[in-house]
Amino acid sequence: xxxxxxxxxxxxxxxxxQGELSLHILSLTKKYNSEASLExxxxxxxxxxxxxxxxxxxIGISPGNEELSHKPNEYVSIKELEASRKIYAELALxxxx
Numbered sequence: 001x002x003x004x005x006x007x008x009x010x011x012x013x014x015x016x017x018q019g020e021l022s023l024h025i026l027s028l029t030k031k032y033n034s035e036a037s038l039e040x041x042x043x044x045x046x047x048x049x050x051x052x053x054x055x056x057x058x059i060g061i062s063p064g065n066e067e068l069s070h071k072p073n074e075y076v077s078i079k080e081l082e083a084s085r086k087i088y089a090e091l092a093l094x095x096x097x
Contacts, residue, residue, distance in 0.1 A: 012048035017057050032083040043069040061087055
């Protein structure tokens, strides 16, 4: 069986941010979703550049089901979008006062 060799020119490393800010964000998120937790994503985000390459502390807050992420049947409920909007808005107000 012949195999094709694929050359990858750009690779963005995985990253994890573990800081006091992540615990603050988890607490804030739990106000809107009691099941929220800190974990890693199996899918990708632009954080691979900001955190993985530039070393900028990066967080991800995501509505929806990760198993459907970046797939043709992906969807997000309006309720989850609204909760995410509130979390981002409250976080911005707290961090940039």
